[in-house]
Amino acid sequence: MESSVALSLQDIITGLRVFTPELMLGGGVVLLLIIGLFTNDIHKISAVALLVLMAVAYAQYLRDIPLTSEISHELFSKMIVVSNFSSYMGFLLDLGGILTVLMSWPYFLHADKLKEGLEQRRRFVSEYYLLIVVIVLGGHLLISSVNLLMVFLSLELISLPSYALAGFLFNKKSSEGSFKYFLFGAVASAVMLYGFSLFYGQFGTLDFRRDDLFATVPWSPLLVVSVVFSMAGFLYKIAAVPMHPWAPDVYEAAPTPIVAFFSVVPKLAGLAILVRFVIVSPYDNGNPAVMHALALISILTITVGNFSALVQKNPKRMMAYSSIAQSGFLLVGLVALSASGLQFMIFYSTIYLLMNFLVFYYLQYFELRGFTTIASYQNAGSKYLWPSIFLLVGFISLTGLPPTGGFTAKLFIFSALWESYSNHAHRGDQILLWLFIFGLLNTVVSLFYYLRIPYFAFIKNWESTPKTNILTSSPVAYDSFIGRSSIGNLLGLILVIVLLLIFFAPGLLMGWINKINFVL
Amino acid sequence: MQNLDHMLYLGAFLFAVGIAVIVVKRNAIMVLLGLELLLNASNVNLVVFNRIHAGRIDGQMFSLFVIIVAVCEAAVGLAIVLRVYQYYKTSVPDEVSELKD
């Protein structure tokens, strides 16, 4: 026993070198905790959080370089595997964290609107950033987990801070959002846990990566039950039908930066682990059950998300349904399950991160100026021309129209689906065709709600006198450089330029993604 | 003690009762209790399965971590329930519904 302990300790110590970004995240948590003891200064704490996340992103980038397509590291007694897949996804999570911190800055400073709970919000600045960093850490661990225990723990590491963050507006609605999120999330993760326990019973191991895992065990009713239960947890994280009902309430109630964060970081992490999980299932063994189920979920998710979004009056709630629908589109890449399908899924994830943050950034921009319902965006276009145009670009990209990265992403992911339909193991499977048709036709539906805000901003009552309740309120007093709109718009401009650039030169991004292989 | 099935049935039973409690009870704290039942159902499974796969003690270790997670969830959950209680003067999930389509 001593020798094996010594071996595994050796393993841990060698692993630490590859584990730098996660260690830095852990250090960041401690740092924020300590800083919170001494100061409540918004700028200092935000800057520290920003620096921590940037350093992590840089470390992640450094880690990515030596990871050529063949190398992956098994760490901590095969608890996690760092591959270039997890490395790239981790980089996306870091990026999401950085953008969230940048978005949160004005959210804390703003005092005119959202007055309720302001005092508490400012009291818990460091806790707020700490929870964000912990979620990023949880995401990092989740995307590299190959062990059921690690999956469970990292999911909880994402979920618990999420429940708290959803309530960080400290008002009535926010508490309700957090409450519903908690109830739904806790039940989903408990169900998933039960599925995991059944897995363990059948396979005798927590490592779900073994090649022969599903080959040794036939499809028994119990295996179906465990797959279904386990899926519940993953689908809940990416807000896919039928595990989506929490999303609208939480999105409406939570602070806008947090909503943007929720719509990207836990979703991408959940997607990554779903990929890992599905990729070991008997996908190519001639049993298309998993693929059929995923395709069905994808169709339902896209359709339910899009059609529910049509009737929304609150922009954030509409974006919740939009993000549900986008989950469906992300799943398309997984349904296509081919190397290119997964690569395009990663491509889509990247674009999704950028465009979603662009939209939420400007939704917050307008929210802080009193535009809280879709109808209230009347005349926004004439008063805030450039922000409205940037928002329009974001929405166009989410719809998937050229000339934005959103179009390229959709084109690629549906190409992969078509390719899978025409010459993969499931050649000619009709459900793929249905997914193809439903997915693309849903784009038409999505245009309606995505264009509603620009419609109000630019078209509705363009020349009529401004509604008094919006524009007579005093101009917003920003006491920081980042809150000033010219600097704030710089971030939006960068995102817009990147989105346009990716349309005209997708090779820039694909070149990086191409390196990723899916041995995982 | 060759047959372990009865303990698995116990796990399944606890799971089903937990679901029933969560659905039926009109009180957030009761829902928390149901949640604990769900987690314990998994724990029973894990420990029992560890008997079958006795080479390593993965199952037992897992159940230890489940207990830790249960503690964390209960703490956060109770805090949230109390918070809701401050605003709504109720902890009935159905009555907490300002957010709607």
Next chain:
Amino acid sequence: MSSAWLLYCFEAIAALSALGILFVRNVFYGALLLICCLLAIAAVFVFNHAEFVAVTQILVYAGGVLVLIVFGIMLSARHGGKPLVVSHNYLISGVLLSLSILGILIYAISKTVWPSPTALTTQEINIEKVGVHIMSDYLLPFEIAGVLLLVALIGAIAMASSKSKSV
């Protein structure tokens, strides 16, 4: 033989007290029944050579979680000023749902043939082994659990902080 009967006994206690939670209307009684159920489950753990898990179950669950919950009950009772007697809703659909889940699970479990458990000597699984594992193979989960506890603490404090006066 007698130990087998004892096991069945504890299982029955666990199952019945769980069922009791479904039927009682007073939250406080519900919490007490849960304690009872958890203790019985701890006993079941002991029969499965999981002494450490059993001890943790008793200490952390029955000792920690339940105290927390009872606190919660008392706090919310104080706020509301009324006894926490809860009514039921969705009774039919809830029971049907759980019965169908139970049916599916029992069917699935009974259809599966499990390898027979290996007989264990007490030396093989003991607290020492758990300790070694925590410090070697399970070091990462252990650390994560630490972060998780920290986060839960912070989150709970932030959430439970008193309302600002402006509201």
Next chain:
Amino acid sequence: MQHYLISLLIFTPLVAACICLFLPKKFEKAFRAVALIVNVQQILWLLPMLVGFRASGMFQFVERSNWITLNLGSWGVLKAEYLVGVDGMSLPLVALSVFVLLIATISSWSIQKNVKGYFVLLLILNAAVIGSFVALDFLLFYLFFEFMLLPMFFLIAIWGGPRREYASIKFLLYTLLGSILILVVMIGLYTSVSDPVASQGGLLVHSFNLLHMMEPMNFISNTILDPNNPWQIGWFNARYWAFLLLFIGFAIKLPMVPLHTWLPDAHVEAPTPVSVILAAILLKIGGYGLLRIAYPIFPEAAMHFGMFVGIMGVLSIIYGALNAMASKDLKRLIAYSSVSHMGFVLLGAASVTEEGIAGAVYQMVSHGIISAMLFLIAGVLYDRTHDRIIDHYSGLSSKMQNFTALVLVGFFASMGLPGFSGFIAEVMVFLGSFRSNATNGVLHESLAVIATSGLILSAAYYLWTLQRMFFGPFHLKANIESDAIVDLTSREYVMLVPLAIAALCFGIFPQPMLDMIDPFAKYLTALVIDHGKAITLNP
């Protein structure tokens, strides 16, 4: 310079749009000036192209550079190019667009509301229109095709009439639906087609090149759209489905009955210059797409569904004409006459004869000129009285002699009287559809016969309108002030007279343009018939 003429045509308006975007809002005159300069400059760049064009079936002034090359590992390489060029079909349409856009810019002089936004959108639309007529890469074409969508939407929705919101959303819905159908086929096509030049040594290059897609040899075997072995999906094989999707996608744009309902609403609500662009140019993209993409890539499907396409064409002709006759609103009448006239394009294309296809292209150009004129005429009247209801006017000829003269030219041209461009086009379409049965057996002669009734109907509604509005005693409905009725201003002459001259010119001297179109028509007919037969030979 000669080599970059097309790019200059496309990018000048884009650059100008960017410049406009950064000019302060108050320089209203500057925006008009920029737009006008761009249009004049485009004409200057167009002239060498018209002079240097050699009549042949080949593409000329081709520009080619790499745009996207993505290596996707096992799946091969995805390749899209910036590939533009003109042939006998696209050059007349590009010329038409440049010409009509100039007129539309002049017509936009009267726009008062948010001039900056208007001209920026107009310039973007300009670039997108030219781009979609010259793109030879499917992705590039699709880019320009979608690029027209939003500027057009905003142009109708912001500067339109009272029901502009409804009309613009309807326009958006229909057009986006069409473009999604095209996108479906585009994805299917490029995954099935390999670039024969670039694919060497086992490397598979998926190409968006339209010219590669036209060659059945380039389809990768066993893909869904492989001509040798197309998949069966539902009732048809996959290639038939693909053709139908493309057909519907372009037919919405064309517009074809029963997918035309967005058009009257959009036209009625759009401001005059936007109506002009919509009718004269955007509708042509539907016909252009059919002849450029759907027909040559799916020739056997085009032959198979030829009768269906022809019937839909005749249906559009008759139904459009009947609706025009029933219209009370002058603009709606003109919109329905567009539906009717674009039916000839469908009929001509369906015939797959040289005369028919040449006639279809000729009809597109001719209708572009005439419909621009007609919408300007409606705009002239609307500017004066803000009323377009036909019954509210009578005897206008007594007050507006010169205007009436131009209206006569426009109406006669649209009727297809000999001596006007419409006559040439329609006669060729009749000829083609009549000969179709004898040469390739696609259409039945009866279709041509039925289609002639469209001519009679159009004569009927135009003459009736003339009689009601312009002749007889001068009379206006009570709420229209007769002071407003004055003859044309000089700016209106500048817009209307060139169009009238063009309609007459192409009616009296059709030969120069026919020389341009003929090689293309020959080439396309031969390609569709040869490939169509070759593909159907292998079951």
